[in-house]
Amino acid sequence: MKCQLCPNPATVHFTKVVNKKATELHLCTECAARQQIPSLGELSLSAILQSLIGQHVGPQAEEMSRLTCPTCGLKYMEFRREGRLGCPRDYASFRVGLEPILRKVHRSTRHVGKVPRRRQPSEIDLSLLDLRQQLRRAVQAEAYEEAARIRDQIREKEAANESR
Amino acid sequence: MNPDNLVQTTGEWLRATGPESDVVVSTRIRLARNHAAYPFTNRASPHQKAEIEAIVREKVAQVDSDRPLHFINISKLGQLDRQFLVERQLISRELANAEGPRAVVVDDREAVSIMVNEEDHLRLQVMRSGLALDEAWQDIDSVDDRIEQVFDYAFSDEFGYLTACPTNVGTGMRASVMLHLPALVLTKQIEKVFRALQKINLVVRGLYGEGSRASGDFYQISNQVTLGKSESAALTEIREVNRQIIEYERQARTLIIKETRQAIQDRVARALGTLQSATMMTSEETMELLSSVRLGVNVGLVTGLPITLVNELFLHTQPAHLQKLMGTQLDGEERNAARARYLRTRLKEAGPNPN
Numbered sequence: 226m227k228c229q230l231c232p233n234p235a236t237v238h239f240t241k242v243v244n245k246k247a248t249e250l251h252l253c254t255e256c257a258a259r260q261q262i263p264s265l266g267e268l269s270l271s272a273i274l275q276s277l278i279g280q281h282v283g284p285q286a287e288e289m290s291r292l293t294c295p296t297c298g299l300k301y302m303e304f305r306r307e308g309r310l311g312c313p314r315d316y317a318s319f320r321v322g323l324e325p326i327l328r329k330v331h332r333s334t335r336h337v338g339k340v341p342r343r344r345q346p347s348e349i350d351l352s353l354l355d356l357r358q359q360l361r362r363a364v365q366a367e368a369y370e371e372a373a374r375i376r377d378q379i380r381e382k383e384a385a386n387e388s389r
Numbered sequence: 390m391n392p393d394n395l396v397q398t399t400g401e402w403l404r405a406t407g408p409e410s411d412v413v414v415s416t417r418i419r420l421a422r423n424h425a426a427y428p429f430t431n432r433a434s435p436h437q438k439a440e441i442e443a444i445v446r447e448k449v450a451q452v453d454s455d456r457p458l459h460f461i462n463i464s465k466l467g468q469l470d471r472q473f474l475v476e477r478q479l480i481s482r483e484l485a486n487a488e489g490p491r492a493v494v495v496d497d498r499e500a501v502s503i504m505v506n507e508e509d510h511l512r513l514q515v516m517r518s519g520l521a522l523d524e525a526w527q528d529i530d531s532v533d534d535r536i537e538q539v540f541d542y543a544f545s546d547e548f549g550y551l552t553a554c555p556t557n558v559g560t561g562m563r564a565s566v567m568l569h570l571p572a573l574v575l576t577k578q579i580e581k582v583f584r585a586l587q588k589i590n591l592v593v594r595g596l597y598g599e600g601s602r603a604s605g606d607f608y609q610i611s612n613q614v615t616l617g618k619s620e621s622a623a624l625t626e627i628r629e630v631n632r633q634i635i636e637y638e639r640q641a642r643t644l645i646i647k648e649t650r651q652a653i654q655d656r657v658a659r660a661l662g663t664l665q666s667a668t669m670m671t672s673e674e675t676m677e678l679l680s681s682v683r684l685g686v687n688v689g690l691v692t693g694l695p696i697t698l699v700n701e702l703f704l705h706t707q708p709a710h711l712q713k714l715m716g717t718q719l720d721g722e723e724r725n726a727a728r729a730r731y732l733r734t735r736l737k738e739a740g741p742n743p744n
């Protein structure tokens with residue numbers, strides 16, 4: 226199906242209700258973002274996001290397009306296409322490409338608000354995430370001895386975290 | 390827990406017992422949370438998703454709670470039960486239609502629910518009747534505190550709670566207020582109200598019905614910004630906007646009663662009459678008519694009909710609820726007949742009168 230406002234394929238489909246009259250709308254991501262239709266729900270927020278990613282990461286696009294997250298394997302171009310990050314590390318992996326988007330969506334790039342009570346203020350610890358991903362790859366490669374070794378490491382680390 | 394246990398009831402949030410219940414149906418707050426040691430749901434392997442689900446079943450569902458928590462495995466439910474949970478707003482359409490290990494944890498009153506392996510590992514949700522943002526925040530804040538003892542949150546000092554979609558990062562909080570705005574719709578002021586909201590970064594969407602379609606004059610207003618604005622600042626903003634909209638809606642109700650009393654009276658009486666006598670009723674028409682009746686009750690044009698019952702009828706006439714109540718699968722036509730029958734019976738019991 227084509228976008229009702231331009232020749233691009235329509236990716237956002239919704240019904241706009243004005244004075245009890247329902248109008249079906251089929252738009253491409255860009256047109257939906259430009260329309261700023263008030264009845265857009267959370268779903269379409271992500272459509273707006275996708276178009277923002279396209280618009281605001283222009284200058285770094287070259288550099289960004291070569292980036293892949295070492296932990297989850299997400300390519301920046303995949304994020305750009307789907308609007309979803311793959312793992313907690315991506316906020317660091319794609320920082321350059323993310324900050325302009327965060328600024329546009331939230332008008333801020335810095336968290337204000339609740340902090341987990343349990344946690345010591347420090348950098349997020351991603352070592353367990355990395356171990357889990359290594360384990361996944363080892364199992365996929367049928368490297369069972371290595372997988373067992375990694376599983377032990379995970380258990381040790383979890384036990385250490387418990388007693389922290 | 391089996392969803393069948395919920396069929397005859399509604400969640401407490403739908404019972405119109407909260408503040409400003411003439412206009413505000415409910416308040417909902419959601420928090421997006423992820424485990425620091427797993428990829429987000431969309432990049433997690435089925436095995437990893439199953440591990441997340443196990444942590445929730447064995448630990449999160451066991452945390453101290455005012456009411457017992459029940460774990461429901463969604464991948465084991467049929468299409469009708471999943472749809473039923475969507476209609477009750479216990480899970481999202483996305484979670485219902487997703488694949489792989491996923492679940493929801495719910496308490497008896499349906500005040501707290503935790504979606505598992507939605508876009509984020511956890512989506513905590515608290516529902517309250519009426520406009521009750523502070524109370525809902527206190528509830529969810531304390532649920533969140535207890536869960537963090539057993540579920541290692543992905544959190545960075547810089548970006549806050551890390552989420553799969555950057556539109557939720559920071560507080561991960563989405564506070565929504567569901568309003569019934571029939572008079573603003575009738576007086577054609579609703580668009581103006583929405584345009585104003587857009588300027589202050591709040592999201593409005595229609596509720597019930599399919600997709601984002603507004604039906605029954607229900608609208609949901611949510612905050613959009615989650616980064617760089619604290620939970621309390623976001624709640625204050627949304628509270629103030631809602632106070633204003635409530636005021637506008639009440640003024641519009643006063644106005645239509647003053648200036649077009651007969652027309653409104655006629656509209657309400659016809660709506661009630663149709664609901665009491667029709668033999669076929671679509672979901673859309675039911676919404677429209679119940680909306681008029683709800684307005685009628687709130688402005689004193691209908692007596693003998695509690696708002697609680699009207700709210701319940703909105704829920705019970707949804708397709709999956711209707712089929713669960715009838716205890717059998719029904720196709721479109723059969724549903725319309727069953728819906729009309731159900732409405733006639735329930736309204737006869739109550740015996741409302743147009744004034």
Ligand SMILES: [Zn+2]
Pocket residue numbers: 228229230231232233252253254255256257
């Ligand atoms: Zn277009």
Ligand SMILES: [Zn+2]
Pocket residue numbers: 294295296297298299311312313314315318
């Ligand atoms: Zn990653």
